[in-house]
């Protein structure tokens with residue numbers, strides 16, 4: 001038996017153990033977690049947005065305006081929300097590219113903004129946040145995304161007739 005065989009074998013074993021663990025872990029996670037939480041799937045870099053922003057159409061504005069349908073929405077346009085002069089002065093709409101710039105460094109993109117966030121510095125984190133923001137819109141009828149929207153509404157605590165709507 002060569003040296004290399006001796007060394008490879010424990011490695012292979014470890015890989016198998018890890019793979020088995022990962023599978024077991026995933027299976028447990030999907031069984032244990034609440035279905036709504038699974039559907040919402042807020043990526044980790046977007047979790048802090050939730051402390052200031054509603055993510056559904058039905059929640060009232062928190063510290064910041066709702067992020068429901070923010071992609072493609074005119075800047076500073078949520079009725080009743082008191083935006084800073086800085087944000088109101090921006091004009092235009094929130095495209096993905098502009099959101100990317102804003103989230104990188106809110107204070108540089110809109111000096112004087114009320115959004116007290118240092119910025120999402122990592123490009124890969126911003127990608128996750130932007131992908132997530134793009135899901136905050138009504139799903140096309142019949143698509144699997146419909147469930148996601150219902151989960152979002154259900155998650156807001158509003159008495160949405162999710163079950164009634166699905167009943168025959």
Ligand code: HEC
Nearest residue numbers: 048049052063064065075076077083084087113114115116
């Ligand atoms: C500490 C609270 C806070 C956190 C955390 C926060 N925001 Fe904000 N956000 C605000 C406030 C306040 C405003 C309004 C800014 C203004 O008027 O200058 C705002 C505005 C915005 C706007 C502009 C919306 C519009 O209607 O024009 C976007 C987009 C946004 N935030 C995205 C995010 C995202 C994405 C995250 C997470 C990465 C996040 N925010 C985290 C407080 C926060």
